[in-house]
Amino acid sequence: MELNKTLVKKFTEHLSDETFEVKLWDGEILKVGEGEPKFKLIINKFPSKKDLLEDASVALAQAYMDGDIDFEGDSQEIFESIIRNKESFLNKGSRLLKFAGKVKAPSLKKSKKDIAHHYDIGNDFYSLWLDETMSYSCGYFKNENDTLYDAQMNKIKHILKKLNLKEGQRLLDIGCGWGYLIIEAAKLYKVKALGITLSEEQFAKATERIKEEGLEDLVEVKLMDYRDLEKSGLEFDRVVSVGMVEHVGHANIPLFYKNVNAVLKESGLFLLHNITNLVETEGNKFITEYIFPGGYLPTLREEIDVASDMDFHVIDVESLRLHYMKTLQEWVKNFEDHIAEERKMFDEKFLRMWHLYLTSCAAGFHYWSIDIHQTLYSKGINNELPLTRAYLYED
Incomplete structure (x- = not known):
């Protein structure tokens, strides 16, 4: 000993x-x-x-x-x-650039398996600690007393304002989660919205929500991979992706942008909301082995580098790092408050794993090299946007 x-x-x-x-x-x-x-x-x-x-x-x-x-x-x-x-x-992370040429692009089969590993463990589980919107991404805390629900609704409306939506436009949400953003877009702006996901559980819940809202004429969700967009023949005025590109992998980032480019109209807008890293690294192996298999956090510079090669112009970049820390703190509180119900679903090892994941991520967004950015692009030149950002903060 x-x-x-x-x-x-x-x-x-x-x-x-x-x-x-x-x-x-x-x-x-x-x-x-x-x-x-x-x-x-x-x-x-x-x-x-x-x-x-x-x-x-x-x-x-x-x-x-x-x-x-x-x-x-x-x-x-x-x-x-x-x-x-x-x-x-x-x-003590390793720099990815040292072996970037050896990084294998994940296949569609592996991507489906990885997504199922995390997102298909049960809507009942996620509903215990997410808010009513079932938004599993960074909220936007406008006021000190905002609830988690307030923050998620703020985030959705903030994104939709950045997209400068107009009635009758077509909106694509890549990795649409449980569908709340596309539903709100249709209700607030009367756009036709399509959400795509690889998660069976998310697809089922989003479809149910669309029917409950009576929005079948405006909103649709499909089980579809981003790699299928290029050959789909679809066309959109606006594209959004929230918390999805982290599952694409370093080698497939150019392919992701290529597929966005294929379906976005000229002068159209694309908003990417995702966790970023400061430098290109392998990432934390606890997260990639147990929580997000196949996950990779891109850097802002590699995203913008790829985007510029496809004539995507950067309109706006906003960091929401501390908002994600607050979001995670709310998730941890809800997770702890519902531990008795969670113990009926999963064993102690699983619950300790998830508590470790949520609390360590909250710490990470406070003091580590991870960040979260919303980046707004235009495909080619767009001269129709307001001259200032004031419109984003008008009720």
């Missing part, structure tokens, strides 16, 4: 920028840092040196999911203290 204690001491020495305690399997308490401890790390069993060297984030996440490691303290604040410490394992 002494060797394990040596490993623990060495590993925790540079874990956090805060003082904390470590409670070992035999009851021994170690103090790391000076001053009053801010949290406690409880170790019942520690990962092997081999597993830690292979990927510390995966090894520690697995240990947490199995109950071998636990925390006492605010989870988000603990992860933030780890992120802020530049010597910690969370700041």
